[in-house]
Structure formats: structure tokens, C-alpha cells
Amino acid sequence: GESVGLHLPTLSVQEGDNSIINCAYSNSASDYFIWYKQESGKGPQFIIDIRSNMDKRQGQRVTVLLNKTVKHLSLQIAATQPGDSAVYFCAGVISGGSYIPTFGRGTSLIVHP
Amino acid sequence: DGGITQSPKYLFRKEGQNVTLSCEQNLNHDAMYWYRQDPGQGLRLIYYSQIVNDFQKGDIAEGYSVSREKKESFPLTVTSAQKNPTAFYLCASTPVPVGNQPQHFGDGTRLSIL
Numbered sequence: 052g053e054s055v056g057l058h059l060p061t062l063s064v065q066e067g068d069n070s071i072i073n074c075a076y077s078n079s080a081s082d083y084f085i086w087y088k089q090e091s092g093k094g095p096q097f098i099i100d101i102r103s104n105m106d107k108r109q110g111q112r113v114t115v116l117l118n119k120t121v122k123h124l125s126l127q128i129a130a131t132q133p134g135d136s137a138v139y140f141c142a143g144v145i146s147g148g149s150y151i152p153t154f155g156r157g158t159s160l161i162v163h164p
Numbered sequence: 165d166g167g168i169t170q171s172p173k174y175l176f177r178k179e180g181q182n183v184t185l186s187c188e189q190n191l192n193h194d195a196m197y198w199y200r201q202d203p204g205q206g207l208r209l210i211y212y213s214q215i216v217n218d219f220q221k222g223d224i225a226e227g228y229s230v231s232r233e234k235k236e237s238f239p240l241t242v243t244s245a246q247k248n249p250t251a252f253y254l255c256a257s258t259p260v261p262v263g264n265q266p267q268h269f270g271d272g273t274r275l276s277i278l
């Protein structure tokens with residue numbers, strides 16, 4: 052029979068706007084976090100990472116914020132471009148354990164020209 | 165350029181057939197991983213290997229098998245016991261267990277049932 056996939060949360064923005072993508076994690080022992088970008092039909096690409104001893108880390112046009120109190124991190128993309136359209140997801144790791152990351156479901160970012 | 169190569173890009177499986185997905189890396193990474201991705205879902209771990217000739221089951225290992233005879237290769241076999249194999253399969257690697265390094269991913273193999 053027909054199968055229907057789950058719909059990802061979607062964020063639609065206009066080109067040039069700033070985008071904020073959010074991620075919540077459940078395990079307070081997680082101490083290393085990674086953001087990936089996945090374009091259609093391709094594998095995830097590393098964007099930026101942050102360790103739990105930091106609250107903020109900046110890259111080129113991207114900033115990750117970590118709030119350990121509420122177990123939340125966000126990815127901010129400045130001056131969003133059509134090439135930024137993709138699925139973005141976060142991963143959390145507990146160092147000292149198996150080091151296997153736990154991945155979120157992802158958010159689909161759509162950038163309108 | 166170093167990277168991870170997955171092949172084939174598309175694969176079709178007949179009823180009762182085993183199929184093998186290839187994953188090769190020339191990054192000299194120690195650890196390799198196989199994930200399954202279904203539409204609208206996150207990555208789920210099938211198997212991982214942190215050293216040659218050793219591997220561990222992930223969260224959804226049933227119906228799958230792997231081998232790690234060489235550092236650069238980590239093939240995944242989808243057996244006939246896996247009743248719902250249609251998915252996007254991703255292979256990843258890290259130089260050391262990923263506590264302090266992000267994973268590098270291949271571009272995936274899309275498996276469908278004929």
C-alpha cells in the first residue's frame with residue numbers, strides 16, 4: 052500500500068533575511084553538538100560544531116547558540132541565500148560514552164528569491 | 165581529494181534477495197558508521213565499527229549485516245530478513261570516535277524494492 056512520510060518542520064524565508072533554526076535535546080549529559088546541512092539526494096555536510104563549555108560559536112555567516120539550561124541550541128544563518136535551501140539537523144554527543152551521536156529529525160529551510 | 169564513496173547511488177532489491185551497499189573511504193579514518201534515513205526522519209544507526217575486524221550493532225541492526233576487513237571499507241548487506249528495506253542509506257566516518265570530531269558522510273545509496 053501507499054506509505055506517507057512524515058513532514059519535516061519547515062522554515063520559509065526571503066533571500067537576504069536572517070534564518071534561525073532550532074533544536075532541542077533531551078540528554079543533559081550531551082556535551083558536543085554538531086549542525087549539518089543536507090541537500091536533496093546528498094549526504095549531510097558539516098556546518099559548525101560547539102562544545103558544552105561554550106555558549107556561542109561563529110563561522111562564516113553562521114552562528115550556533117547553546118543554552119544548556121533549557122537544553123536548546125540554534126543555528127543562525129545571516130543573509131540567507133537560495134543556495135542555503137536544504138534540510139538542517141543537529142546532532143548531540145555524550146563524550147566518554149560510545150561517542151555515537153543522536154540526530155534530530157531536521158528542519159527544511161526554503162529560501163525564496 | 166579525500167572522501168567517502170558510496171555505490172551504487174540507486175539499488176533495487178527483489179523479494180528474498182540480499183544486496184550489498186559499498187562504502188569506501190580514503191581519509192584514513194578509524195571509525196565507520198551506517199545509517200538509515202527515512203522521509204521526514206532523522207538518521208538511525210544500523211552498525212558501526214571503530215577498528216578493523218570489529219563492529220557493533222546500532223539501534224536498528226536486525227535484517228542487516230556488515231564486515232570490516234579493511235580500514236577503508238565497510239560494506240553493508242541488506243538481507244531478505246529486512247522486510248522494509250526501502251530507504252536512503254548513508255555511510256559516515258571519523259578519525260576517532262566522534263566525541264571531538266564531526267562525522268564525514270558519503271552521498272548515500274537509495275534502495276528500493278522491485
